[in-house]
Amino acid sequence: MDLLLCLLLSLTIFLHQPWAALEADLRSDMGSLTRELLESAKEREFFEWMRGVRRRIHEYPEIGFEEHKTSELIRAELDLLGIEYKWPVAKTGVVATIGSGEKPFFGLRADMDALPLQELVEWEHKSKIDGKMHACGHDSHVAMLLGAAKLLHGKRDQLKGTVKLVFQPGEEGYAGAYHMLQDGALDDINSIFALHVLPLIPSGVIASRPGPVLAGAGLFSATIEGKGGHAAAPHMTKDPILAAVFAILALQQIVSRETNPLEANVVTVGLIEGGQAGNVIPESVKFGGTYRSLTSEGLSYVKQRIKEVIEAQAAVHRCRAVLDFKEDTPLPYPVMVNDEALYEHAKKVGESLVGPSNVQLLPVSTGAEDFSFFSQKSAAAMFTLGIMNDTVKSDQPLHSPYFVIDEEAFPIGAALHAAVAITFFDSHVVGTD
Ligand SMILES: *[C@@H]1O[C@H](CO)[C@@H](O)[C@H](O)[C@H]1NC(C)=O
Numbered sequence: 001m002d003l004l005l006c007l008l009l010s011l012t013i014f015l016h017q018p019w020a021a022l023e024a025d026l027r028s029d030m031g032s033l034t035r036e037l038l039e040s041a042k043e044r045e046f047f048e049w050m051r052g053v054r055r056r057i058h059e060y061p062e063i064g065f066e067e068h069k070t071s072e073l074i075r076a077e078l079d080l081l082g083i084e085y086k087w088p089v090a091k092t093g094v095v096a097t098i099g100s101g102e103k104p105f106f107g108l109r110a111d112m113d114a115l116p117l118q119e120l121v122e123w124e125h126k127s128k129i130d131g132k133m134h135a136c137g138h139d140s141h142v143a144m145l146l147g148a149a150k151l152l153h154g155k156r157d158q159l160k161g162t163v164k165l166v167f168q169p170g171e172e173g174y175a176g177a178y179h180m181l182q183d184g185a186l187d188d189i190n191s192i193f194a195l196h197v198l199p200l201i202p203s204g205v206i207a208s209r210p211g212p213v214l215a216g217a218g219l220f221s222a223t224i225e226g227k228g229g230h231a232a233a234p235h236m237t238k239d240p241i242l243a244a245v246f247a248i249l250a251l252q253q254i255v256s257r258e259t260n261p262l263e264a265n266v267v268t269v270g271l272i273e274g275g276q277a278g279n280v281i282p283e284s285v286k287f288g289g290t291y292r293s294l295t296s297e298g299l300s301y302v303k304q305r306i307k308e309v310i311e312a313q314a315a316v317h318r319c320r321a322v323l324d325f326k327e328d329t330p331l332p333y334p335v336m337v338n339d340e341a342l343y344e345h346a347k348k349v350g351e352s353l354v355g356p357s358n359v360q361l362l363p364v365s366t367g368a369e370d371f372s373f374f375s376q377k378s379a380a381a382m383f384t385l386g387i388m389n390d391t392v393k394s395d396q397p398l399h400s401p402y403f404v405i406d407e408e409a410f411p412i413g414a415a416l417h418a419a420v421a422i423t424f425f426d427s428h429v430v431g432t433d
Pocket residue numbers: 203204389390391392406408409
């Protein structure tokens with residue numbers, strides 16, 4: 001009898017062991033939190049507001065560092081919600097603050113800029129600006145982050161830390177993230193999360209991976225200067241066309257012969273301009289491209305070799321090469337590395353939100369993102385949100401003039417942002433991360 005009692009008692013104590021209980025509590029708390037946030041964001045009025053924000057931005061796309069209207073719209077919505085913000089940060093950027101005002105500071109980021117691209121989708125909210133389009137989903141990123149702002153504002157008194165909502169300009173080749181960091185507005189943030197829509201995966205599915213996820217990437221352009229003249233007398237000229245052709249061919253050997261085939265590197269020439277007539281040898285030829293790598297060592301090696309190969313090939317053909325790596329931008333963008341602990345945290349939140357079978361491991365890609373500048377300074381994690389849906393034909397790639405978004409995914413994006421921040425604070429406080 002006593003023995004049985006003893007056994008029962010110790011079993012009870014074991015079951016109520018504080019840590020196990022705390023973890024179970026956190027899990028069920030997480031479940032009710034994600035359910036509540038998602039239900040709020042799916043409410044008709046809430047959803048239509050988010051979708052409306054996205055459509056208004058979509059109609060007036062603005063390219064890097066010209067996002068004045070977009071920035072104004074963001075500030076107007078924050079004003080309506082009663083959320084404080086700092087502006088301007090890096091020209092058009094906005095950093096809003098919600099929560100206790102105390103540590104820890106958790107960042108949520110959305111980029112704001114569009115692309116110099118003519119929209120070819122015929123729909124009610126087609127871009128009204130010729131030659132500009134939100135073809136990379138940044139309009140939806142802003143809408144979902146404003147959605148998160150509304151959700152977080154509703155819980156502002158319960159937040160055990162401070163959320164910084166980072167609306168960033170100039171992601172498409174302007175290193176807007178770098179310029180925001182330079183402005184110092186993000187100095188107190190030590191963890192930051194971002195979401196990117198992705199038409200490769202089904203609507204509502206969430207995907208990412210720990211560690212390197214996107215390549216570091218730079219741009220180069222080369223001008224080969226020769227000596228122009230009559231095509232009938234090549235010996236009187238220094239032909240820059242031939243020098244450029246040899247240089248471009250020689251560039252192909254950098255990746256195929258000099259770098260480890262098991263490591264990913266890319267050199268692509270995507271532009272060549274030279275000559276105007278078949279019977280004239282031009283003075284100069286310009287060409288340019290991109291180089292990428294999944295390691296920072298790879299990135300600097302490939303960059304160095306591009307310079308050496310082009311200069312040497314130009315010299316072989318009695319020409320001179322002038323290289324430009326746009327280092328003032330600054331370029332290259334660093335490799336995007338997801339912090340492992342933050343990745344695990346956001347993955348758990350995602351699983352709670354959409355179910356474990358709807359959270360996938362994202363393959364590494366040689367795409368690039370200036371969010372990597374944040375990842376060099378803070379623990380950072382970038383996740384993707386699937387938007388592919390046959391009904392709305394949203395399966396066109398990013399940067400396509402036919403790019404379409406399944407807007408039904410927005411509530412998931414808004415709830416994910418908000419839940420990642422809220423539970424980050426909770427786990428921080430009890431010290432389980
Ligand atoms: C796809 O789009 C249709 C039409 O908007 C919607 O009813 C459906 O829920 C969407 N599917 C998913 C998986 O989101």
